[in-house]
Amino acid sequence: MARTGFCDSKPLLDLHKKADERRAPLRSWYACxxxxxxxxxxxxxxxxxxxxxxPDRRWERRLSAQTNESTIMGFNEDSLTDTADGCVEESMLLxxxxxxxxxxxxxxxSLLRHEVETALEKLDLIWDRTFAWDMFMDMMRTQAINTxxxxxxxxxxxxxxxxxxxxxxxxxxxxxxxxxETLYLAINLLNRSLRVIKVTTVNLQLxxxxxxxxxxxxxxxxxxxxxxxxxxxDHTYTKHQLLxxxxxxxxxxxxxxxxxxxxxxxxxxxSIARCSAKVVWMARYLLELSLLExxxxxxxxxxxxxxxxxxxxxxLQEPLTPEGEAAWCLASSVHVGSETALLRIMHTLxxxxxxxxxRETCATFIKFSSPETMYxxxxxxxxxxxALLGVCT
Numbered sequence: 001m002a003r004t005g006f007c008d009s010k011p012l013l014d015l016h017k018k019a020d021e022r023r024a025p026l027r028s029w030y031a032c033x034x035x036x037x038x039x040x041x042x043x044x045x046x047x048x049x050x051x052x053x054x055p056d057r058r059w060e061r062r063l064s065a066q067t068n069e070s071t072i073m074g075f076n077e078d079s080l081t082d083t084a085d086g087c088v089e090e091s092m093l094l095x096x097x098x099x100x101x102x103x104x105x106x107x108x109x110s111l112l113r114h115e116v117e118t119a120l121e122k123l124d125l126i127w128d129r130t131f132a133w134d135m136f137m138d139m140m141r142t143q144a145i146n147t148x149x150x151x152x153x154x155x156x157x158x159x160x161x162x163x164x165x166x167x168x169x170x171x172x173x174x175x176x177x178x179x180x181e182t183l184y185l186a187i188n189l190l191n192r193s194l195r196v197i198k199v200t201t202v203n204l205q206l207x208x209x210x211x212x213x214x215x216x217x218x219x220x221x222x223x224x225x226x227x228x229x230x231x232x233x234d235h236t237y238t239k240h241q242l243l244x245x246x247x248x249x250x251x252x253x254x255x256x257x258x259x260x261x262x263x264x265x266x267x268x269x270x271s272i273a274r275c276s277a278k279v280v281w282m283a284r285y286l287l288e289l290s291l292l293e294x295x296x297x298x299x300x301x302x303x304x305x306x307x308x309x310x311x312x313x314x315x316l317q318e319p320l321t322p323e324g325e326a327a328w329c330l331a332s333s334v335h336v337g338s339e340t341a342l343l344r345i346m347h348t349l350x351x352x353x354x355x356x357x358x359r360e361t362c363a364t365f366i367k368f369s370s371p372e373t374m375y376x377x378x379x380x381x382x383x384x385x386x387a388l389l390g391v392c393t
Contacts (some may be wrong), residue, residue, distance in 0.1 A: 052113045112330060117273035125264065136268075139260050140302070146259050148191055148297045156201060157194065160293045165208050166190070166292050167361035172212055172232055174367060179219050184261035186215035187291045189253070194250045203245070210245045218257050245327075262287055265305035273331035274324050275309070282376045283310040285368040289352045290345075292361060299345055303337040307345035315381045353382045 037090055117132035126132050153162060166187060172185045189211040193199075199207050216223055226239045266287055268281045286308040290296040296304065313328075320328065356365040356377065368377035 034290050056342075069158060071382065073352070112333065115272045115330060116268070119268050122271055123267050125268075130279050134183060139264070142258070143260050143265075143301045146188060146192065146256075147300055148195065151293065151295045151298050154194060154198075157204075161201070161204070162194075162294055163292045163361050165204055167363045168205070169208050169212055170288070170291070170363045170367070172209070174363070175232070176212075176216070176224060178212075178216060180263055181261055182212070182215045182219040183288075184291070185219060185257070185259050186212040188259045189214055189249070189257065191297050192253060193249050193279060196379070198250060198384045203237075205233055207247050207249070210242060210249055213242070213246060214249065214257060259273055260301055262290075262301035262304040265302045266309060269305055269309055269331045272327065272334070273309070274327040275313075276318060278374050279309070279312050279316055279318065281368070282316060282379065283308045285350045285364070285373070285376045286353060288364045288368070289349055289356060292364070293348055293352055295348060296345065299341065300337065302334070303341060304345060306334070306337075308349060310342070311349060315379065317381075337389055351376075357383070 113133050116136050117129055120126045120135065121129050121131045126135055153159070167188060169186060169190070170183065172187070186208075193207060193211060197207070209232070213224075213226075213229060226242055229242060230239060263284070266283055267280070270283065275283075283305075287304060290304055290308070295329055299307075309331075356362060359365075365377045367373070369375055
């Protein structure tokens with residue numbers, strides 16, 4: 001059997017220890033109660049100039065002409081058709097219970113824009129609310145740039161090999177106490193690098209560590225020493241080899257490290273939908289499980305975020321208030337993609353969650369079994385695969 005390198009490195013999580021002893025440290029994220037870092041500047045009324053607000057017509061309902069799959073919500077700036085009174089012909093809502101309320105449907109674009117701006121501000125993803133909507137539109141446009149067209153791996157790699165490597169990188173990420181965005185960017189760089197760089201199985205661990213190093217350079221304030229990264233790989237590779245691989249990856253990717261992670265879309269949708277903390281933690285658990293599934297690399301970040309949030313709500317079955325249901329309908333209008341694609345993601349992640357506690361690659365399962373994450377990976381509803389698949393059909 002060929003030596004893979006990362007199988008012989010020092011274990012970061014001892015799977016033979018008790019659950020309380022093997023939990024990796026985890027940064028807590030609070031779904032509610034975020035701290036505002038700035039306050040709006042008061043402006044004198046005499047200097048305020050009335051501005052005529054034009055309705056935003058970038059969102060419209062689209063139905064595929066070549067397939068039976070319906071697009072839940074599409075983003076299209078070029079194919080808009082206006083009527084004589086300046087309104088978009090197609091409605092953006094797909095909910096039958098709201099079809100008769102024309103005034104409400106006309107308000108939805110403004111409501112959505114306001115909710116998106118408020119959510120981005122609460123999540124501390126922006127510094128100036130003036131540019132919140134433009135930032136969101138840029139997220140929607142650029143999410144497909146670094147999405148892979150195919151889930152096929154190089155011939156000498158398998159899905160199992162990739163899963164072992166990703167699981168090890170999750171452990172490295174926990175040991176380093178990096179931000180969550182660093183993990184998603186690192187896995188994205190790994191997926192892209194595997195398709196453009198010829199790397200042997202022996203150097204696969206080195207490639208994964210370089211991707212984490214590059215992601216940390218983009219997302220983190222404090223960087224680890226190169227010698228420390230070599231130590232985590234049990235000094236299987238030297239500093240010179242790591243830096244040479246880093247240069248190789250940067251050249252192959254043309255120094256393009258941009259990526260909008262699905263985590264940002266998840267937190268945005270959860271904030272708009274007024275989801276509880278437990279629903280968010282369950283969705284984050286399912287979203288991290290998607291990193292281990294090679295077939296999930298072909299989906300857009302927004303598709304992954306919407307699917308895990310929907311599946312999380314189905315698993316927990318929390319009662320909704322009328323206000324919560326209305327908020328969920330508004331958040332659901334942001335989803336992009338066919339219903340078949342969303343159901344496919346939900347089926348894949350439901351199966352992965354049901355088997356997570358029995359797999360060797362269980363770093364994510366251990367990570368989300370702690371009190372900080374509300375023990376979401378231990379939820380009894382995750383173990384019944386038949387029930388999970390039933391709610392997705």
